[in-house]
Amino acid sequence: MPLPQTASHSNPEYTLTRLLADAIDQRKLPVGACDILNYCQHLNNSKQQQFVIHTEAGDFFLKMQPASELASDQFAAEVSGLLEIARTQAIRTAAPYATGEVDGRSYILLSHLPLAVHGDWQQAGVELATLHANLSDQGYGYGKTTYCGPTPLNNSWRENWSDFFVEQRLEPLVRELASQGDVFTSADRVLHACSKALKDHQPDASLLHGDLWSGNIGFIPDSRGSLPVIYDPACYYGDAEADLAMTELFGRFPDAFYKGYQSVRKIEEEYEERRGIYQLFHLLNHAVLFGGHYVTQSRDLMRRL
Numbered sequence: 001m002p003l004p005q006t007a008s009h010s011n012p013e014y015t016l017t018r019l020l021a022d023a024i025d026q027r028k029l030p031v032g033a034c035d036i037l038n039y040c041q042h043l044n045n046s047k048q049q050q051f052v053i054h055t056e057a058g059d060f061f062l063k064m065q066p067a068s069e070l071a072s073d074q075f076a077a078e079v080s081g082l083l084e085i086a087r088t089q090a091i092r093t094a095a096p097y098a099t100g101e102v103d104g105r106s107y108i109l110l111s112h113l114p115l116a117v118h119g120d121w122q123q124a125g126v127e128l129a130t131l132h133a134n135l136s137d138q139g140y141g142y143g144k145t146t147y148c149g150p151t152p153l154n155n156s157w158r159e160n161w162s163d164f165f166v167e168q169r170l171e172p173l174v175r176e177l178a179s180q181g182d183v184f185t186s187a188d189r190v191l192h193a194c195s196k197a198l199k200d201h202q203p204d205a206s207l208l209h210g211d212l213w214s215g216n217i218g219f220i221p222d223s224r225g226s227l228p229v230i231y232d233p234a235c236y237y238g239d240a241e242a243d244l245a246m247t248e249l250f251g252r253f254p255d256a257f258y259k260g261y262q263s264v265r266k267i268e269e270e271y272e273e274r275r276g277i278y279q280l281f282h283l284l285n286h287a288v289l290f291g292g293h294y295v296t297q298s299r300d301l302m303r304r305l
Contacts, residue, residue, distance in 0.1 A: 119219025119226025125260025
């Protein structure tokens with residue numbers, strides 16, 4: 001269908017209609033999706049805008065940002081991760097409908113899920129453990145670059161877990177921070193210590209969410225209770241403990257979550273020795289993206305490793 005041309009460019013509804021029409025032209029949405037009933041904005045900053053859109057054809061969640069090759073690649077990676085998670089049927093996630101570029105904006109259009117912050121945390125643990133039972137036979141990595149926030153992840157396949165995590169997760173962030181002027185004098189020692197600690201650890205290459213903090217999990221209320229759902233993935237195949245470590249970094253998930261997880265998949269005692277290594281990746285990434293106290297937190301954790 002032709003993109004609508006009659007509304008003002010300063011009107012958000014005009015922009016939303018243009019993007020929905022593009023998805024319709026791709027045959028990803030029915031024509032009724034262009035008939036907007038109402039919408040509300042959830043995020044508005046220079047990097048990204050987010051909207052919930054209610055239409056005659058259903059409800060959608062839209063993210064858009066200034067068009068660029070990076071933005072398009074990020075949204076393509078998000079689609080890949082969501083589809084990889086959905087393929088397992090282990091845990092619910094948002095359905096990706098379309099991506100595209102219109103009027104200088106890159107976008108991704110997803111199913112809208114009316115989420116609650118809390119629900120059946122024990123079932124969430126069960127379902128994450130079920131997700132982690134999906135393994136790769138290619139080693140550690142993923143078939144394409146994925147993103148933790150805007151940070152690209154080197155997912156080249158490796159056979160050795162220690163090499164993968166130290167060289168393709170920790171080292172790039174240490175180098176990026178040094179280029180920004182935040183030099184960690186203990187970096188070489190810490191990277192060596194991490195490599196040594198993981199040397200004999202060759203876990204299953206599990207499908208990981210990759211960025212599993214409390215902001216990327218929610219619950220869909222229904223007649224049976226409140227069903228867990230995860231979204232905004234940074235998928236790759238690696239140590240399941242890396243996902244668990246993230247759940248404990250920025251506000252630990254409720255105890256029921258870990259009880260549910262262990263009812264399906266044992267958490268090894270040695271996990272506590274490796275947890276800080278996996279959390280260091282996320283602290284370093286936050287230090288790259290936001291600086292400030294995350295740099296201090298990274299230094300503090302590095303002193304303890």
